[in-house]
Amino acid sequence: MSEKPPRVGLFVTCLVDLFRPTVGFAAAKLLEDAGCTVEVPRTQTCCGQPAYNSGDRGDARSIAARTVEAFEGYDYVVAPSGSCAAMLREHYPALFTDDPGMAAKAAKLAGRTYELVSFLTDVRGVTGVEARFPGSVTYHDSCSGLRELGIKHQPRALLATVDGLTLAEHADAEVCCGFGGTFCVKYPDISNTMVSEKADAVESTGADTLLAGDLGCLLNMAGKLKRRGAKTSIRHVAEVLAGMTEQPAIGESAEG
Amino acid sequence: MESSARAFKxxxxxxxxDPQLKRALSHVKEGFIGKRAKAAAKLPEFEVLRDAARDIKNHTLDHLDLYLEHYERKVTETGGQVHWCPTAEDARRAVLEICRAVGARTVTKGKSMIAEExxxxxxxxxxxxxxxxxxxxEYIIQLRGETPSHIIAPAVHLTKDLVEADFxxxxxxxxxxxxxxxxRQLVNEAREVLRGKYxxxxxxxxxxxxLVAETGTxxxxxxxxxxxxxxxxxxVHIVVASLEKVVPTLEDVSTILRVLARSATGQECSTYTTFSTGPRRAEDPDxxxxxxxxxxxxxxxxxxxxxxxxxxxxxxxxACxxxxPVYHAIGGHAYGWVYPGPMGAVLTPNLIGIEEAGHLPSASTFCGRCESVCPMRIPLPKMMRHWREREFERHLSPAGARAGLALWAFFAKRPSLYHFVTGxxxxxxxxxxxxxFRRLPLAGGWTAHRDMPxxxxxxxxxxxxxxRQGESR
Amino acid sequence: MSEAREQVLGALRRSLRRGDTAGTSATASRLAEHRRNLIPARADLPRAEQVALFETWAVRQAASVVRVSDAAAVPGALAAFLKAENLPAEVRMAPDPELEALPWRDQPMLTVTKGPARDSDAVSLTGALAGIAETGTLLLHSGPAGPTSLNFLPETHVVVLSANRIVASYEDGWDILRARFGEGTLPRTVNYITGPSRTADIEQTIQLGAHGPRRLHIILVGANADAERD
Structure with missing residues (x-):
């Protein structure tokens, strides 16, 4: 009576591909542990948010069309990012309102796309992980995941099953870290004020490690914390859930 | 009002x-957010009421001309007069004419964003x-020669020591x-001063x-x-109002009122909700x-x-x-015109042009918190994105950013090339x-304030x- | 009709892409029916509990409430309130027959004058058309028996409210007004008042008595008796 394992297309995300492959491998491991077959379509690049959020609808559409094509035929599409998953889920269909054929394909993709952690808990029914991570962590709720996809309790539920881990919530965990894609370089003064407040909140918990589900936010927060000389380590939540924490944390090197 | 929206950055x-502004703005975060959350939690129907409020306004907007005609008819029936004003200039002239006709020397004003507009x-x-x-x-900022920095708390950018100095x-x-x-002392003194003015x-x-169409109120x-x-x-009582304020019935107002105060200040309802219909009647004592x-x-x-x-x-x-978080960081004046924050980022370009106000819809991380609390469920981020699309189409966005985006998109659309380069x-x-990195060429916006992992x-x-190769071997 | 009017209405119709009569029946019936939308269940209670809910919310919003058994006890309750608050024994009363009929003779030390508020008036006394249980709100309206200035100018506003006038919601208030004044029309001013005047304009700290009354005192009549609604 063994059920055929679902075929999952892993949407790696451009940032994970370039900056933090460990997150991709952690995602693959978690998906495989949850009984899925994981494949990584070769023609994926980026979800297109930089274009979409800059008002460049034309390029956003072309990139979206490629992504739709690249992920045809999978049972599910999973991304280790709330922001990219929300782009595929919530925004792709709206890009093709004048092209019914593509709109239907985009809607089909949207219905099969999930953010990694919520996919594990909500679709695959995962209630715990086999991992050990001694120390205290604090968790930042990235905006798209939180508000567009309703991701709040899922990562906390799984983190609670990590051996040795304690969660210390920081104030305003739901407030934006100031990344916002191109926002952080277009409006550096505002972005800096926002990420400074986030860093204050994180540091004041005394937690050893800051976790989140989106690499964009993590790069931003890591950049600020490291610039300030904070002792906090920064990692993607998937690394901890998969027990893949041998790599130096984000913004750190093996030499320290 | 003169705009400085171009100088947003x-x-x-x-x-x-500005450390004083930072201190003042901390009250916004501490005050409004928790109070709204508590008020919403105390009313089990709050979320459904938001839907109902949205639906009322949608229906009204779809029939706006008809409701306005009915509204005007009722105002006229009760002895009032509606002055239709296509532009701000028309509205200023209309108010001035009414004031002149009665030989007015001083006018008192209740809070009105339209008067600011x-x-x-x-x-x-x-x-x-x-x-x-x-x-x-409003009184405080009038003394200071300033404009409101918030649509319901106009002096929220000030600390009490500044108010004391002004008084x-x-x-x-x-x-x-x-x-x-x-x-307490500041409020009492303002009360005493303003009493005579009234x-x-x-x-x-x-x-x-x-504005209520049913009764002309x-x-x-x-x-x-x-x-x-x-x-x-x-x-003489002059009401200055924009035309989208109309709703059909007193029942409709009641529904929207239930989400208004809770969203604004976290109150169950405001202290005074006043319905004014026409001038005093013959037998009225005042x-x-x-x-x-x-x-x-x-x-x-x-x-x-x-x-x-x-x-x-x-x-x-x-509430938006x-x-x-952007408003918390910079306050309302930085937006450069009457309406700050997310609602201003969408509305202002409609009223003064995207050429003037292009920064406003761009200066958002799309964190979505505004939409999540908007009692009328206005998709604010989506509409900011619409403005960015118009700016992009009209080549109003900065050339450097466009070039960078074009280069990135060129690769993102060509997976083999993209992976060759990233590889x-x-x-x-x-x-x-x-x-x-502490410094990185072409990433100064990032590395000015933080390291680049x-x-x-x-x-x-x-x-x-x-x-995969290893596995297959 | 004015050119400006046609200009604005024309612009609206162009944006809505329709002729000038389409939709008229939809709006006419909505206006005539003035159907209720969802009303919170909070005040959907037996009468005695509605009165209690009214009182709870009024007090939470910084009004004070005293219950008296019948109308004859109002002058005494007013005098006691003024004394307790250290206020002068002078009130400016609305020319309301119901208030005029009260036994003022029982309080010879109390000076009662009638009419709209003057700058010098410290305390006003008015009736109320209804109390709204949902939020502890008073419903007052202008008319020969109710000068609106009494609700705002004096520092202390005392309101006499019969418990049998307490209703659940604002919508109930509208029905009462329509029954009294007719469909599609209202008195010049209708005031929904919840607690005394306040402001949070200085550093978001709430201060009572911004411009309107510092104190709102409600004398609730007949709340203890088996009040039947009239």
């Missing part, structure tokens, strides 16, 4: 470096009529030694939170009672002899039927800015970075291909 830079005070002053703001916050400078009839450091005013001007919602003294004591409604379009009619129609549902509660870049950056080494794609 400079305004923002100055704002984030049409820059009414300057116009009245230029024509020899003294406007006196009576809402405490000492302006209220010279009071003993100089008086204690004035506590909010009684002396020839005309009272208020805004309107709603204007509605104001206040906590201070200043709007009521403003309209009941002088001979009230104004004349009732005028100056009804402003100023570009709103062109928002109907288009991608910004949803913005016309806005009831000016301020109260919850906006070269990642290991190189990893080797150079030793964990992170370096890639781990090879790209995921390269490593994954290796793993």
């Amino acid at each position: 400079e305004n923002a830079r100055a704002a984030v470096a 049409i820059a009414l005070n300057d116009h009245l002053e230029a024509n020899g009529i003294t406007p006196v703001e009576t809402d405490l916050g 000492r400078a302006h209220h010279t009839a009071f003993p100089p030694e008086r204690p004035l450091s506590e909010p 009684l002396a005013a020839d005309v009272g001007i208020t805004g309107a939170n709603f 204007s509605v104001i919602v206040t906590n201070e009672g200043n709007g009521d003294l403003t309209q009941v004591l002088p001979r 009230g104004p002899d004349q009732y005028h409604v100056v009804l402003l379009d100023n570009g709103r009619s062109s928002m109907l039927g288009g991608e910004f129609q949803d913005m016309l549902r806005c009831i000016r509660c301020g 800015m109260n919850h906006c 070269m870049a990642a290991p190189l950056l990893a080797a150079l970075g030793r964990g992170r 370096a890639p781990e080494g090879r790209t995921f794609r390269q490593l994954w291909a290796g793993r």
Whole structure:
């Protein structure tokens, strides 16, 4: 009576591909542990948010069309990012309102796309992980995941099953870290004020490690914390859930 | 009002470096957010009421001309007069004519964002009529020669020591030694000063939170009672309102009121909700002899039927800015025109042009907190994106950013090339970075304030291909 | 009709892409029916509990409430309130027959004058058309018996409210007004008042008595008796 394992297309995300492959491998491991077959379509690049959020609808559409094509035929599409998953889920269909054929394909993709952690808990029914991570962590709720996809309790539920881990919530965990894609370089003064407040909140918990589900936010927060000389380590939540924490944390090197 | 929205970046830079402003803005975060959450939690029907409120306004906007005609008919029946004003200039002229016709010297004013939008005070002053703001916050900023920095808490950018200094400078009839450091003392002194103004005013001007088609009524919602003294004591009551304020019935107003105060200040309801219909009746012992409604379009009619129609549902509660991390960082003045925060980022370009206000819809991380608390469920981020699309189409966005975006998109659309380039870049950056960069060419916006974490080494794609080869062997 | 009017209405119709009569029946019926939308269940209670809910919310919003058994006890309750608050024994009363009929003779020390508020009046006394249980709100309206200035100008506003006038919601308030004044029309001013005047304009700290009354005192008549609604 063994059920055929679902075929999952892993949407790696451009940032994970370039900056933090460990997150991709952690995602693959978690998906495989949850009984899925994981494949990584070769023609994926980026979800297109930089274009979409800059008002460049034309390029956003072309990139979206490629992504739709690249992920045809999978049972599910999973991304280790709330922001990219929300782009595929919530925004792709709206890009093709004048092209019914593509709109239907985009809607089909949207219905099969999930953010990694919520996919594990909500679709695959995962209630715990086999991992050990001694120390205290604090968790930042990235905006798209939180508000567009309703991701709040899922990562906390799984983190609670990590051996040795304690969660210390920081104030305003739901407030934006100031990344916002191109926002952080277009409006550096505002972005800096926002990420400074986030860093204050994180540091004041005394937690050893800051976790989140989106690499964009993590790069931003890591950049600020490291610039300030904070002792906090920064990692993607998937690394901890998969027990893949041998790599130096984000913004750190093996030499320290 | 003159706009400085073009200088948004400079305004923002100055704002984030202002410690006094930072102190004042901390009250926004501490006050409004928790109170709204508590008020919403106390009413089990709150979320359903938001849907109902949205639906009422959607229906009204789809029939706006008809409801306005009915509204006007009812105003006229009760002895009032509606002045249709296509532009801000028309509205200023209409108010001035009414004031002149009764020989007005001073007018008291309740809080009105439309009066700010049409820059009414300057116009009245230029024509020899003294406007006196009576809402405490508005009064304070009038003394300072400033504009509101928030649509419901106009003086939220000020700390009490600044208010004390202003009162000492302006209220010279009071003993100089008086204690004035506590909010209580400041409120009492303003009360005393303004009392005389209410009684002396020839005309009272208020805004309107709603206009009710069913009865030809204007509605104001206040906590201070200043709007009521403003309209009941002088001979003439002028309402300045924009045309999207109309709703069909008293029942509809009641529904929207249930989400308004809770979203705005976290109150169950505001202290005073006042429904004004026409001038005083023959047998009434008090009230104004004349009732005028100056009804402003100023570009709103062109928002109907288009991608910004949803913005016309806005009831000016301020919840979007109260919850906006960008507003928290820079305050309201940096936005450079009447309406700050997320609602301003969408509305302002509609009213003064995207050429002038292009920064406003761009300066958002799309964190979505505004939409999540908007009582009228206005999709604010979506409409900011619409503005960015228009800017992009019209080549209004900065050339450097466009070029960078075009280069990135060129690669993103060509997966093989893209992966070739990233496959070269990642290991190189990893080797150079030793964990992170303090400085990086072309990334000054980033590295001015934070380090740039370096890639781990090879790209995921390269490593994954290796793993699969290893497995298959 | 004015050119400006046609300009604005024309612009609206162009944006809505329809002729000038389409939709008229939809709006006419909505206006005539003035159907209720969802009303919170909070005040959907038996009468005695509605009165208690009214009182709870009024007090939470910083009004004070005293219950008296019948109308004859109002002058005494007013005098006691003024004394307790250290206020002068002078009130400016609405020319309301119901208030005029009260036994003022029982309080010879109390000076009662009638009419709209004057700058010098410290305390006003008015009736109320209804009390709204949902939020502890008073419903007052202008008319020969109710000068609106009494609700705002004096520092202390005392309101006499019969418990049998307490209703659940604002919508109930509208029905009462329509029954009294007719469909599609209202008195010049209708005030929904919840607690005394306040402001938070200085550093978001709430201060009572911004411009309107510092104190709102409600004398609730007949709340203890088995009040039947009239």
